[in-house]
Amino acid sequence: MDFDDSPAEAEFRTVARRWLDANAPKEFEAALRQAGFGELNLNGIDVLTASKRWQRCKADAGWACPHWPREYGGRGLTPIQQVIWQQEEGVYGRLATPFIVGHGMCGPTLMKHAPEDDRRRYLPPLASGEEIWCQLFSEPGAGSDLAGISTRASADGDGWLVNGQKVWTSFAHLSDFGLLLARTDPSVPKHRGLTMFYVDMHSPGVEVRPIKQANGQSGFNEVFFSDVRIPGRQRLGGVGEGWHVALTTLMNERLAIGSGMTTGFEAMFNWCCSLARSGAPIFDDRAVRTRLATWAARSSGLKYTASRAITALSRGATPGPENSIGKLVAGSTMQEIAEFALGLAGPIGVVSDPQDALDNGRFQAMLLRAPATRLEGGTDEILRNIIGERVLGLPPDIRPDKDIPFNRIPSRGTAAGT
Amino acid sequence: MNLDFSPEQQRLREAARRFLAERCTPLAVRKVLEGDDRLDRGLWRELAELGYLGVAIPEEFGGSGAGYLELCVIAEELGRVLAPVPVSSSTYLATEFLKIGGSPAQQAAYLPKLASGAVIGTFALAEGAGEFVARSLRATVDGGRLTGTKTPVPDGDTADFAIVAAGSANSPGPSLYLVDLRGAGVERRPLATIDPTRGYAELTFRAAPAEPLALGEDGERVLARVLDGAAVLMAFEQLGGADRALESACEYAKERWAFGRPIGSHQAIKHMLADMYVSATLARSNCYYGAWALSTGAEALAEAAACARISATQAFQHCARNNIQAHGGSGFTWAVDCHLYYRRSNLLALSLGGLAPWEDRLIDTLRRRRAATEH
Numbered sequence: 019m020d021f022d023d024s025p026a027e028a029e030f031r032t033v034a035r036r037w038l039d040a041n042a043p044k045e046f047e048a049a050l051r052q053a054g055f056g057e058l059n060l061n062g063i064d065v066l067t068a069s070k071r072w073q074r075c076k077a078d079a080g081w082a083c084p085h086w087p088r089e090y091g092g093r094g095l096t097p098i099q100q101v102i103w104q105q106e107e108g109v110y111g112r113l114a115t116p117f118i119v120g121h122g123m124c125g126p127t128l129m130k131h132a133p134e135d136d137r138r139r140y141l142p143p144l145a146s147g148e149e150i151w152c153q154l155f156s157e158p159g160a161g162s163d164l165a166g167i168s169t170r171a172s173a174d175g176d177g178w179l180v181n182g183q184k185v186w187t188s189f190a191h192l193s194d195f196g197l198l199l200a201r202t203d204p205s206v207p208k209h210r211g212l213t214m215f216y217v218d219m220h221s222p223g224v225e226v227r228p229i230k231q232a233n234g235q236s237g238f239n240e241v242f243f244s245d246v247r248i249p250g251r252q253r254l255g256g257v258g259e260g261w262h263v264a265l266t267t268l269m270n271e272r273l274a275i276g277s278g279m280t281t282g283f284e285a286m287f288n289w290c291c292s293l294a295r296s297g298a299p300i301f302d303d304r305a306v307r308t309r310l311a312t313w314a315a316r317s318s319g320l321k322y323t324a325s326r327a328i329t330a331l332s333r334g335a336t337p338g339p340e341n342s343i344g345k346l347v348a349g350s351t352m353q354e355i356a357e358f359a360l361g362l363a364g365p366i367g368v369v370s371d372p373q374d375a376l377d378n379g380r381f382q383a384m385l386l387r388a389p390a391t392r393l394e395g396g397t398d399e400i401l402r403n404i405i406g407e408r409v410l411g412l413p414p415d416i417r418p419d420k421d422i423p424f425n426r427i428p429s430r431g432t433a434a435g436t
Numbered sequence: 437m438n439l440d441f442s443p444e445q446q447r448l449r450e451a452a453r454r455f456l457a458e459r460c461t462p463l464a465v466r467k468v469l470e471g472d473d474r475l476d477r478g479l480w481r482e483l484a485e486l487g488y489l490g491v492a493i494p495e496e497f498g499g500s501g502a503g504y505l506e507l508c509v510i511a512e513e514l515g516r517v518l519a520p521v522p523v524s525s526s527t528y529l530a531t532e533f534l535k536i537g538g539s540p541a542q543q544a545a546y547l548p549k550l551a552s553g554a555v556i557g558t559f560a561l562a563e564g565a566g567e568f569v570a571r572s573l574r575a576t577v578d579g580g581r582l583t584g585t586k587t588p589v590p591d592g593d594t595a596d597f598a599i600v601a602a603g604s605a606n607s608p609g610p611s612l613y614l615v616d617l618r619g620a621g622v623e624r625r626p627l628a629t630i631d632p633t634r635g636y637a638e639l640t641f642r643a644a645p646a647e648p649l650a651l652g653e654d655g656e657r658v659l660a661r662v663l664d665g666a667a668v669l670m671a672f673e674q675l676g677g678a679d680r681a682l683e684s685a686c687e688y689a690k691e692r693w694a695f696g697r698p699i700g701s702h703q704a705i706k707h708m709l710a711d712m713y714v715s716a717t718l719a720r721s722n723c724y725y726g727a728w729a730l731s732t733g734a735e736a737l738a739e740a741a742a743c744a745r746i747s748a749t750q751a752f753q754h755c756a757r758n759n760i761q762a763h764g765g766s767g768f769t770w771a772v773d774c775h776l777y778y779r780r781s782n783l784l785a786l787s788l789g790g791l792a793p794w795e796d797r798l799i800d801t802l803r804r805r806r807a808a809t810e811h
Binding site: 020315318325328415 | 437438439440441505682686689690697698700701702703705706707709710711713714717718719720721722724725727728731732739740742743746747750791792794795796798799802803806
């Protein structure tokens with residue numbers, strides 16, 4: 019066992035590090051390192067501008083989506099080189115937040131299902147951050163039960179006409195394109211009547227409205243489609259094969275290993291080091307020690323779970339459903355830590371304004387953001403289903419709507435009459 | 437980056453698993469549970485013959501000198517089958533005290549016999565209720581003679597010798613002595629515990645001859661280092677138990693039907709099992725980190741050992757308790773094996789001082805590291 023790079027890996031790391039040393043926007047390093055769940059403040063510079071500038075700089079040198087093939091704007095890195103790149107890019111990787119959905123999910127889906135012409139047209143500007151993509155999957159009536167979406171795409175000449183509403187769409191307000199899952203046939207069982215498209219977000223009839231989230235911020239949007247026309251060539255995969263295409267997208271969502279979900283423990287521990295109660299260090303309290311030690315061991319467990327996944331990756335294994343564990347553990351731990359930190363702070367714990375709050379309001383922002391972490395990209399419950407069924411091999415739940423046509427699935431309204 | 441066992445170590449695991457599946461069946465464990473002897477002497481002998489007890493003992497002292505990673509593998513496999521043998525006392529503790537703190541003469545006298553299983557050693561620290569490592573011990577050695585009571589002592593009923601922590605004439609803090617439990621001035625009283633598949637005893641010493649092993653500050657240094665190593669090894673034993681308890685719960689959840697379908701298809705059961713998997717996975721990752729630190733002599737050993745100890749303890753307790761829950765009423769019968777895992781998980785949780793001293797060790801280590809980076 020060792021934590022060393024192979025000679026080839028070490029050589030690659032040196033190349034990456036050299037380039038980053040010479041080019042990374044060091045003026046933002048401190049702010050990015052400090053960044054929690056509050057608004058990011060980059061010395062007064064607009065975050066999107068800074069993000070686009072860094073992404074462009076990387077693209078010009080071939081580091082934008084380095085694990086993609088060169089012809090699509092990448093560098094052709096192996097999975098293990100990609101992990102090393104992410105480790106070296108470190109905090110600067112946080113600047114890529116507006117591109118995460120495009121790079122992590124839309125890009126891989128295009129790569130697998132779009133015709134070659136489209137891949138060459140769309141992937142390079144997606145990699146470089148010139149064009150931003152979003153993912154139009156969840157709806158007010160279908161989240162975890164994604165195959166139950168009702169946004170309708172009807173055949174219209176050589177194209178499609180889309181009507182409906184999407185929700186929880188991160189970065190839709192900045193996006194140029196969106197990956198759209200829509201229902202093309204309501205008369206067959208729900209998984210079989212779906213089709214995947216990509217849509218120009220500037221098309222007539224697309225309306226993006228920011229959602230004011232429970233924490234007061236607006237990272238997500240709702241997107242309304244009113245008679246939006248999509249050309250036939252913007253279909254990805256066959257008609258009725260949308261569920262299959264969506265699964266490749268969702269798989270990619272879980273492959274983001276090595277990026278290391280934070281539990282907030284380190285921030286919590288650092289803050290505790292400055293904390294005293296009745297003149298004695300907070301660590302003198304047995305109950306505090308027990309809670310902190312449990313979270314420390316859990317965070318360490320997550321860190322080395324990632325190390326084991328990287329070990330497997332470097333031996334050529336494909337990451338599988340077992341990687342669901344990262345977000346499942348980190349999300350609820352972060353929530354516990356935030357609640358506990360506010361409790362330790364005492365009466366001032368309620369104050370959230372960064373000017374007045376302890377540690378710039380970090381834990382108040384974390385508390386108010388944490389519920390979203392447990393929902394986005396697969397709820398805790400969906401992740402437990404994945405572990406239960408695909409890792410432990412337990413039988414699937416009974417799904418009463420699986421084999422009946424979508425338009426005859428009982429809903430609350432129809433069931434009330436029976 | 438390589439946080440996994442090597443192909444040779446995997447082969448050792450497979451061989452150990454095959455051997456134990458045949459030799460250490462639940463029936464064999466139950467023989468100890470319901471018998472008078474608190475260990476399976478035949479199994480202990482066979483483990484020694486296979487060289488398992490000596491994998492981390494140098495060749496010059498009768499071991500194979502393979503190393504700690506191999507011992508981690510063996511520990512995990514013994515944990516899976518709840519092997520009723522004094523491996524933690526004799527191999528993780530007594531053997532390590534001799535390797536790390538013993539004189540060449542003590543090593544030559546004891547290590548070959550520990551490797552061959554001819555003698556069983558243990559470690560006597562606790563003096564009833566109270567702190568794990570007390571600043572002031574009541575048992576003391578004066579003029580080479582030990583007087584005092586140690587209780588509970590794991591495997592104290594069968595061990596041939598003990599490393600005893602006791603105060604000395606110069607200092608009440610823990611110094612380490614080697615005491616022949618078959619010699620004069622030693623009285624043993626076996627204790628019934630929550631897990632009868634392992635032995636415990638109260639040892640009373642009345643001017644028993646005690647040979648110094650490591651005294652004063654040296655004793656404290658040796659003690660800390662050996663306990664860190666033992667925590668990693670015991671964590672592997674707990675990990676093996678946790679994994680087996682999880683497997684047992686999954687097997688049952690697929691076989692048992694209720695409300696017209698396998699109970700494992702109900703989310704109440706499925707999510708409980710998923711959470712057990714999460715605990716066991718976090719424990720496994722921390723254990724591997726601990727194995728790396730132990731085998732390389734890394735400075736991170738204290739932190740890694742504490743993380744492994746805490747998460748493996750939590751995982752084994754979590755999996756063993758919910759294994760009974762998944763089995764329902766049958767899980768609470770004497771005939772079904774669930775209680776064996778439940779008992780062992782709680783016995784091991786309370787070994788090495790329970791969780792509190794490891795929480796302290798982890799927090800203190802993190803504080804020191806932070807202070808060091810600040811200056």
